[in-house]
Amino acid sequence: xxxxxxxxxxxxxxxxxxxxxxxxxxxxxxxxxxxxxxxxxxxxxxxxxxxxxxxxxxxxxxxxxxxxxxxxxxxxxxxxxxxxxxxxxxxxxxxxxxxxxxxxxxxxxxxxxxxxxxxxxxxxxxxxxxxxxxxxxxxxxxxxxxxxxxxxxxxxxxxxxxxxxxxxxxxxxxx
Amino acid sequence: xxxxxxxxxxxxxxxxxxxxxxxxxxxxxxxxxxxxxxxxxxxxxxxxxxxxxxxxxxxxxxxxxxxxxxxxxxxxxxxxxxxxxxxxxxxxxxxxxxxxxxxxxxxxxxxxxxxxxxxxxxxxxxxxxxxxxxxxxxxxxxxxxxxxxxxxxxxxxxxxxxxxxxxxxxxxxxxxxxxxxxxxxxxxxxxxxxxxxxxxxxxxxxxxxxxxxxxxxxxxxxxxxxxxxxxxxxxxxxxxxxxxxxxxxxxxxxxxxxxxxxxxxxxxxxxxxxxxxxxxxxxxxxxxxxxxxxxxxxxxxxxxxxxxxxxxxxxxxxxxxxxxxxxxxxxxxxxxxxxxxxxxxxxxxxxxxxxxxxxxxxxxxxxxxxxxxxxxxxxxxxxxxxxxxxxxxxxxxxxxxxxxxxxxxxxxxxxxxxxxxxxxxxxxxxxxxxxxxxxxxxxxxxxxxxxxxxxxxxxxxxxxxxxxxxxxxxx
Numbered sequence: 001x002x003x004x005x006x007x008x009x010x011x012x013x014x015x016x017x018x019x020x021x022x023x024x025x026x027x028x029x030x031x032x033x034x035x036x037x038x039x040x041x042x043x044x045x046x047x048x049x050x051x052x053x054x055x056x057x058x059x060x061x062x063x064x065x066x067x068x069x070x071x072x073x074x075x076x077x078x079x080x081x082x083x084x085x086x087x088x089x090x091x092x093x094x095x096x097x098x099x100x101x102x103x104x105x106x107x108x109x110x111x112x113x114x115x116x117x118x119x120x121x122x123x124x125x126x127x128x129x130x131x132x133x134x135x136x137x138x139x140x141x142x143x144x145x146x147x148x149x150x151x152x153x154x155x156x157x158x159x160x161x162x163x164x165x166x167x168x169x170x171x172x173x174x175x
Numbered sequence: 176x177x178x179x180x181x182x183x184x185x186x187x188x189x190x191x192x193x194x195x196x197x198x199x200x201x202x203x204x205x206x207x208x209x210x211x212x213x214x215x216x217x218x219x220x221x222x223x224x225x226x227x228x229x230x231x232x233x234x235x236x237x238x239x240x241x242x243x244x245x246x247x248x249x250x251x252x253x254x255x256x257x258x259x260x261x262x263x264x265x266x267x268x269x270x271x272x273x274x275x276x277x278x279x280x281x282x283x284x285x286x287x288x289x290x291x292x293x294x295x296x297x298x299x300x301x302x303x304x305x306x307x308x309x310x311x312x313x314x315x316x317x318x319x320x321x322x323x324x325x326x327x328x329x330x331x332x333x334x335x336x337x338x339x340x341x342x343x344x345x346x347x348x349x350x351x352x353x354x355x356x357x358x359x360x361x362x363x364x365x366x367x368x369x370x371x372x373x374x375x376x377x378x379x380x381x382x383x384x385x386x387x388x389x390x391x392x393x394x395x396x397x398x399x400x401x402x403x404x405x406x407x408x409x410x411x412x413x414x415x416x417x418x419x420x421x422x423x424x425x426x427x428x429x430x431x432x433x434x435x436x437x438x439x440x441x442x443x444x445x446x447x448x449x450x451x452x453x454x455x456x457x458x459x460x461x462x463x464x465x466x467x468x469x470x471x472x473x474x475x476x477x478x479x480x481x482x483x484x485x486x487x488x489x490x491x492x493x494x495x496x497x498x499x500x501x502x503x504x505x506x507x508x509x510x511x512x513x514x515x516x517x518x519x520x521x522x523x524x525x526x527x528x529x530x531x532x533x534x535x536x537x538x539x540x541x542x543x544x545x546x547x548x549x550x551x552x553x554x555x556x557x558x559x560x561x562x563x564x565x566x567x568x569x570x571x572x573x574x575x576x577x578x579x580x581x582x583x584x585x586x587x588x589x590x591x592x593x594x595x596x597x598x599x600x601x602x603x604x605x606x607x608x609x610x611x612x613x614x615x616x617x618x619x620x621x622x623x624x625x626x627x628x629x630x631x632x633x634x635x636x637x638x639x640x641x642x643x644x645x646x647x648x649x650x
Contacts, residue, residue, distance in 0.1 A: 046306055046317070046321065047321050047324060047325060049321065050318075050321050050322065050325060083307030083308075083310060083311065087305075087306065098310055101311070101314060102310060102314050102317055102318050102321075103318070
């Protein structure tokens with residue numbers, strides 16, 4: 001089982017909405033061999049709950065419409081909300097809730113967003129969003145690295161005695 | 176003359192966009208009904224001038240649910256232009272890929288789109304009557320649906336590189352041979368898929384009697400059934416010959432080479448839909464109404480050809496003496512086909528030949544015309560191309576599975592509306608049943624709206640009081 005699941009979401013033919021596809025392409029190269037599963041999709045669906053339930057950390061990368069174009073935001077997400085009446089309204093909170101309801105567990109989850117400038121019919125990113133991709137990739141890489149270190153520490157502590165506590169990777173918000 | 180109109184827009188839990196109009200008379204009784212497909216695709220035109228070898232990848236973009244079917248039918252049409260016989264291993268691998276897609280697409284239809292009607296009731300709360308309602312009401316069924324679909328999609332990804340719009344199927348065969356590791360991975364997940372399919376079939380058979388009214392009225396009328404069968408009459412989704420049976424189960428046409436499809440099938444258009452209306456040519460329009468898809472395939476075949484599916488097929492065919500007529504039974508047929516697909520994939524993958532390194536024939540354009548036919552999840556899929564001497568497409572015609580069912584879906588909508596809809600007192604459950612009859616066919620409307628010649632058009636200028644002030648008809 002891959003312990004970290006990264007999901008890039010968006011439409012790669014609608015300008016900045018496809019930023020996650022650009023980011024996950026870079027992450028695929030940078031995180032090769034690190035027990036990370038990377039998926040890209042146009043929207044979240046209940047089918048992803050199974051993959052989510054098999055992971056310990058879920059990273060979602062998405063475009064957002066609020067804030068200054070090109071700004072990066074990172075926030076933790078917990079399972080919540082009621083199931084929507086329409087699959088297009090399905091979000092990360094309800095995906096986590098689905099994972100918990102169907103499979104009895106859900107991973108810790110963090111969402112990374114970059115504010116989009118525009119959504120034209122194009123596979124190109126606007127310059128400010130393209131410039132924000134490398135910092136996003138660096139932050140995800142740091143999170144993954146921190147997660148692996150924490151896990152290794154937990155593993156060692158668990159071998160030492162029962163007083164160990166789960167670690168927590170860095171989750172600051174950047175604007 | 177109709178005085179009132181009920182519009183269901185959009186029809187929910189189907190693939191693509193459609194609406195239903197029900198016309199009521201002065202007494203509030205249903206007089207007529209139409210299922211309109213409101214989207215238009217332009218693939219036949221936009222492919223003109225493109226090299227024929229681009230067609231499989233181009234045509235796969237017609238659909239995100241069944242791109243493999245379009246890949247395969249298109250590649251077969253291109254094989255015909257190459258005038259080559261593709262390597263046997265390539266044909267078997269294409270066949271496995273097509274079956275994997277049928278498993279995942281049928282799982283989507285049964286679990287995600289239709290099971291809310293079965294589990295939460297046709298009259299259940301519409302806010303809950305969806306896949307999320309299933310998550311709450313029956314988590315084990317939701318898990319089964321997710322897993323079965325995932326297995327089908329995973330097999331497609333392992334074989335062809337990605338789940339949606341893979342490029343592995345090419346004119347002349349497939350681009351890469353199957354590795355032993357990939358074969359073993361697929362064989363390892365099939366038993367779990369088989370258990371899910373059998374468990375779901377057993378459950379569905381135990382509850383199907385709760386839907387007697389729907390079975391009686393969901394497009395339950397005599398019609399012809401059309402599809403591919405193997406040379407010895409077994410269920411066949413990749414190769415084979417066309418067979419037509421009537422409502423009594425009598426074979427009307429048999430062993431028809433797919434290249435002769437135009438002798439069997441005519442195409443008509445109506446002004447109220449972008450979906451064309453194919454019909455069985457010898458009986459004319461609209462008398463030549465026929466159905467394709469899971470129910471039709473089980474009606475035309477002499478048997479499935481795999482052990483467990485054959486047992487289920489025998490039990491299924493005992494439902495009626497002749498052909499099974501109610502389209503509600505498409506759901507049942509879909510589950511049997513899932514079981515068949517899993518068993519058949521296992522049979523094919525255990526043949527040593529599937530690991531052959533010879534999987535592609537190379538040639539240029541040797542024929543100026545090519546026809547490719549395969550069974551898609553929703554029924555018979557026909558791609559027909561003409562090319563110039565440089566191999567550039569000059570003309571294309573597509574007859575898509577859901578299009579074959581257009582006449583039957585419309586008659587089914589009218590039948591259900593007449594039975595359930597009372598214009599004096601409408602309920603949501605009544606209208607849900609009108610949608611559910613369409614859902615039983617599992618139409619893929621984004622796939623199926625392909626024009627024939629000049630688009631038929633019916634334009635009405637309607638005044639504020641609803642009266643028609645002016646009218647224009649074309650086609």
